[in-house]
């Protein structure tokens with residue numbers, strides 16, 4: 105280290121320190137419930153942060169990143185060479201997605217975790233088929249209590265009552281591989297109780313869709329609660345990258 109990398113070097117060190125702390129939390133959370141660290145995939149959510157941070161994270165061994173806006177994600181994907189066929193990092197799309205962005209997202213996404221309505225299933229299916237590829241998808245579940253009819257605006261997600269119908273559509277889509285469920289603990293609710301409902305729902309879901317056994321649950325504030333209910337993926341942003349300039 106020559107010291108002339110300046111700000112970039114300081115940023116790398118900061119990312120390394122924060123990543124190490126999150127790794128320790130993940131290991132402890134797994135041990136606490138008799139799981140192993142390798143059961144859980146860390147997806148580092150890099151929204152609002154530059155592609156140079158993604159490169160820094162890759163150098164530290166991160167393999168999977170998450171983004172929640174197509175415009176930002178596609179710019180970074182281009183910068184990282186994903187549009188030219190690079191297969192690292194694996195980019196997970198975790199945000200609310202408009203159907204007119206489906207074909208853009210299909211160009212760089214390794215997985216779309218936020219599928220929450222039949223129209224989006226159809227749009228993604230058409231997009232990947234026209235690009236001659238397959239796409240792994242998770243269905244995002246809205247865990248807000250009492251949200252059994254129509255999802256109110258906000259973070260997105262299908263109401264549990266509509267989950268089975270959505271899953272059947274995703275399973276029939278030739279270009280999609282239905283891999284599991286994703287959820288965000290509702291604001292203001294204890295994540296342990298929210299993820300408890302998710303675990304119960306998932307158990308019934310897997311009985312009908314046994315190949316859809318992935319579960320993406322847990323973020324910076326509640327990754328332990330996600331791991332306790334069997335999360336296979338956690339999506340961690342601010343604990344590694346620092347506070348975002350605005351809420352997202």
Ligand SMILES: *Cc1c(COP(=O)(O)O)cnc(C)c1O
Pocket residue numbers: 149151172198199288323324325339340341342343352
């Ligand atoms: C931003 C975001 C995350 C990461 O949130 P942090 O609290 O910063 O860890 C996880 N999941 C989704 C869907 C997000 O939009």
